Amino acid sequence: MxxxxxxxxxxxxxxxxxxxxxxxxxxxxxxxxxxxxSDVENAGILDxxxxxxxxxRFVSPGPFRTKLAPEAEEELVHHLREAKVDxxxxxxxxxxxxxxxxKAFPGRILNIHPSLLPxxxxxxxxxxxxxxGVSEAGCTVHMVDAGVDTGKVLGQTRVPVLPGDxxxxxxxxxxVAEHELYPxxxxxxxxxxxxxxxxVKNLIRN
Ligand code: GRF
Numbered sequence: 001m002x003x004x005x006x007x008x009x010x011x012x013x014x015x016x017x018x019x020x021x022x023x024x025x026x027x028x029x030x031x032x033x034x035x036x037x038s039d040v041e042n043a044g045i046l047d048x049x050x051x052x053x054x055x056x057r058f059v060s061p062g063p064f065r066t067k068l069a070p071e072a073e074e075e076l077v078h079h080l081r082e083a084k085v086d087x088x089x090x091x092x093x094x095x096x097x098x099x100x101x102x103k104a105f106p107g108r109i110l111n112i113h114p115s116l117l118p119x120x121x122x123x124x125x126x127x128x129x130x131x132x133g134v135s136e137a138g139c140t141v142h143m144v145d146a147g148v149d150t151g152k153v154l155g156q157t158r159v160p161v162l163p164g165d166x167x168x169x170x171x172x173x174x175x176v177a178e179h180e181l182y183p184x185x186x187x188x189x190x191x192x193x194x195x196x197x198x199x200v201k202n203l204i205r206n
Pocket of ligand 1: 112
């Protein structure tokens with residue numbers, strides 16, 4: 001699919017978004033980020049959107065801590081549709097995705113998680129890995145479904161846990177791997193979408 005468009009949702013500093021924006025800024029690539037939405041008003045990811053001249057928007061999340069209020073999720077869907085996105089990329093988005101978004105983009109929401117799923121779902125996965133004493137950690141790109149970090153795995157990168165690691169050191173090592181894995185997986189996903197669409201068009205034509 002040439003020129004596939006994706007929206008990015010994030011709550012934090014946005015280093016994964018930076019990796020994506022840098023990777024996709026050359027015009028010849030298969031897809032590009034067209035909007036950044038955040039549930040955190042002063043999130044670094046919104047400053048980065050400005051830096052890359054991509055429209056960024058804060059959407060007030062409502063009263064809950066781990067999910068969006070239904071009207072906030074509807075608002076996200078509205079902005080994503082208005083930006084004509086083909087799929088959605090979560091980059092450090094700290095709320096569980098519910099029905100409105102899942103229904104609006106079925107099979108079209110990706111996430112990156114800082115562990116080798118299915119191990120260590122949930123928060124601070126790198127700390128969970130360190131505390132469990134494993135010798136290898138890593139990151140996973142997966143499809144988003146109604147569970148927490150349960151969707152189909154698209155790809156993983158392994159990194160070693162080294163003697164003397166702190167949670168911060170291990171997370172930093174995992175993030176280096178994330179910044180290589182996520183753009184590669186997003187590009188493959190966009191190419192896969194193009195394939196499906198061409199097959200459907202051919203079926204309709206014949
Ligand atoms: C990353 O470690 C990612 O795996 C997790 O949240 C963190 C986001 O970091 N989902 P950043 O905002 O992209 O730097």
